[in-house]
Structure formats: structure tokens, C-alpha cells
Amino acid sequence: MATEMPPPPPSIEQPAPTVPRPDASIVDMREEFARKTPQTEEEKAQARAFIDGKIAMIRSDSHMTDAEKAAAIAELEAIKRNLSP
Numbered sequence: 001m002a003t004e005m006p007p008p009p010p011s012i013e014q015p016a017p018t019v020p021r022p023d024a025s026i027v028d029m030r031e032e033f034a035r036k037t038p039q040t041e042e043e044k045a046q047a048r049a050f051i052d053g054k055i056a057m058i059r060s061d062s063h064m065t066d067a068e069k070a071a072a073i074a075e076l077e078a079i080k081r082n083l084s085p
Contacts (some may be wrong), residue, residue, distance in 0.1 A: 019049045044083045 039047070058064065058072050 039083075047083050048080055051076050051083075 054072050055076055058069050058076075061069065062074070
């Protein structure tokens with residue numbers, strides 16, 4: 001008794017448009033979404049706490065060399081200095 005294989009499921013992929021859409025241009029929107037107001041002290045404190053957590057994580061990373069850790073920590077400390085009150 002032979003059983004028939006069920007038909008393959010329908011494809012869910014949609015074919016790419018063959019004609020480029022003129023309204024699909026790429027536009028740089030960074031300026032429009034840039035921060036308009038300076039960070040508050042609370043936001044700066046949260047960012048510093050986040051960076052402190054990253055530094056702690058780097059210090060305990062067993063896959064990084066001491067030189068890699070020092071470079072990464074120095075980079076984060078520089079960012080953190082820009083957030084100082």
C-alpha cells in the first residue's frame with residue numbers, strides 16, 4: 001500500500017518588484033531624529049550606571065586579554081567622562 005506525499009506548502013515569499021519604485025528613495029533622517037534638548041541629570045546618571053555595568057562585565061570576561069579589557073574600559077571611561085555633571 002503506497003502512500004501519496006502531500007503537496008508542498010504554498011510559498012510565503014513575495015517576489016521582488018520587477019520595476020523599481022520611484023518613491024522608495026533612501027533619505028538621511030538623522031537630523032530630524034536628533035535630540036533637540038540636552039540630557040537631564042537623571043538620564044546622564046542612568047547612562048553612567050549602564051556604562052559602569054559594562055565595565056564590570058568586561059573586567060570579568062574570561063575571553064578577553066588584559067590589553068583588550070584595558071582598551072575597552074578606556075573607551076567606556078572616555079564616554080562616561082562626557083556624561084559627567
